[in-house]
Amino acid sequence: MTVSIKDIAKAAGVSHSTVSRALSDSPLISAATKARIQRLAREMGYSPDALARSLVMGRTQTIGIVATAITDPFIAEVVQAIEQTAYTHGYSIILTISNAEPDREIAAVEMLRSKRVDGVIVTSSRIGSLYREHLARFGVPVVLLNSHREQSGPYTFSVSMDNQHGGYLATEHLVRRGHRRIAYVSGAAGSSDSLARQEGYRRALEEAGVSVDPALIVPGTGRAEGGERALPRLLDLAEPPTAVFCYNDMTAIGLLRAARQHNIAVPRDLAVVGFDDIPFASYVRPSLTTVVQPKKEMGRLAVEMVLALTAEEKNEGDPISNVVVRGTLVVRESSG
Amino acid sequence: MTVSIKDIAKAAGVSHSTVSRALSDSPLISAATKARIQRLAREMGYSPDALARSLVMGRTQTIGIVATAITDPFIAEVVQAIEQTAYTHGYSIILTISNAEPDREIAAVEMLRSKRVDGVIVTSSRIGSLYREHLARFGVPVVLLNSHREQSGPYTFSVSMDNQHGGYLATEHLVRRGHRRIAYVSGAAGSSDSLARQEGYRRALEEAGVSVDPALIVPGTGRAEGGERALPRLLDLAEPPTAVFCYNDMTAIGLLRAARQHNIAVPRDLAVVGFDDIPFASYVRPSLTTVVQPKKEMGRLAVEMVLALTAEEKNEGDPISNVVVRGTLVVRESSG
DNA sequence: TTGTAGGCGTTATCAC
């Protein structure tokens, strides 16, 4: 039903290769026929078949994304940045959402391989050994965005945040405000991002001559409920904290909500600092002091890395690309 | 480099059609060779080329999404629901983000057509006449999700919210709480969703015997800033409102923020109701009374509609599918 | 039960 290059050829009384040349703006063709055929194509409502083209070209102009969830505002911004810069480079995006389920991630990767994407960007939590095996034999560049990889290997590259630095910034800020008993609410169990932020927290405390009290480090989930459940545990401590650094903004927001229910005034009774700077951080009450992750930049870098890597494959170069970006602190009401 | 069906055929000493049959689990093949070839395929790391398959089958098992932005929490949830149910049906998603720029939307649609998606779901604001011309000659079903279409046509179907009903619910709630001067902060200029919600607002007021004061209807943008800018205009009124119904939650959240700066206590001085029930509605302070849009259901319905329509094409049936879903009111702190 | 041949819509390499 759809009109192909051959249909145009027939209508124009030329061969299909002439049509192909005319449409790809080839130099070796007379200006007259080129114009004639291009007009004809437009009139007939021709749409080039990207499948056929990709089949012969060996490129799909498509990048796959494996994300855990796009309802997470942080991921939503990153994915949006990825789509935008991919678009400016003439690429489109196949989006898969895994819910952090390993089976789902494996299925996603297999599907992306079948659809012959030119590269993959992964924004999932951890890359298990099973999973990475699938990534390894993919044959196209895979860029991990803020995703920890257990060990490096071929075809895996990364764009990541300097989490330790961010954790340091947040904690140092609280120390400067005079706090000594500072808690940390972690992310999901085993999250390496969380561990790194915690390490920055530890370093800042040490530098300030404050010893780290393990009781002040309580587990969260990376979601709001994690912060909500963490607060009562902190309040029940023999010596409760006067400030708390949260793994991310969602955790902090959950904690703020719990604080309200417990009649804890923020920041007077408890100072709070988050991480990410999601759009809502400035809309909650009190507005949230947080560490800004350069989300747009990270998305952009990931795409550019994928494109650079696909271009270099032939050059047999093997640049272990692992870009690390740094965040900044934005001070709002929640930290006093 | 990647292993094809022919490579397996060579390794197995059979023809490539036998391999094709074995891998597609065809009945007309001996169980022995089938098993042998399937094992071989696994060992050789075979990945079927979806491009080649789609080329011959005429289907890509792919659905295109045209969204304005996924940083909008409402859209993020809908898109996520679309991806999830598409996955369960064996489909994947090409995501495009338009920023509501017409050029971008047209480019997106052309690209989706080239990539031969089996259907398209549009979650954009309005479908202009230029744009819809592109959609019309697409040749595959296009489902508009909460997107107004200026006129119906072939190949365009819809899943939409009963906005008037929602607006009615919100306003009636405020009326019941004893309010008489109730404002409405609209969405982006010309948004038909906003107009419908406003119509529900009008109906509820009329039923309560309250005359509609045009001064109480102020324009917003659909984003937080819109609500932020709307509040001062309402306060400057000779007779300010005691309650306000906002086009959506983001608008309401912006308005809440402005209220704080103006020392207006919510809900004591001003009751506020939103629309959407985005996840954050329950985390802002005060938490937001709002009209729940069944986002997951809408995403699911849109996918199922696309699939049903692609299946029916051959049946030459022409079911004008326009599903309308209804929301419910969830009462929280912001309305007293 | 298996192999052969043709075609899906392109691009690319030859000749003419």
Add this chain to the structure above:
DNA sequence: GTGATAACGCCTACAA
């Protein structure tokens, strides 16, 4: 400049 012809990797009659 233009036209055959052969790929790309797969599915599917039709033949054997």
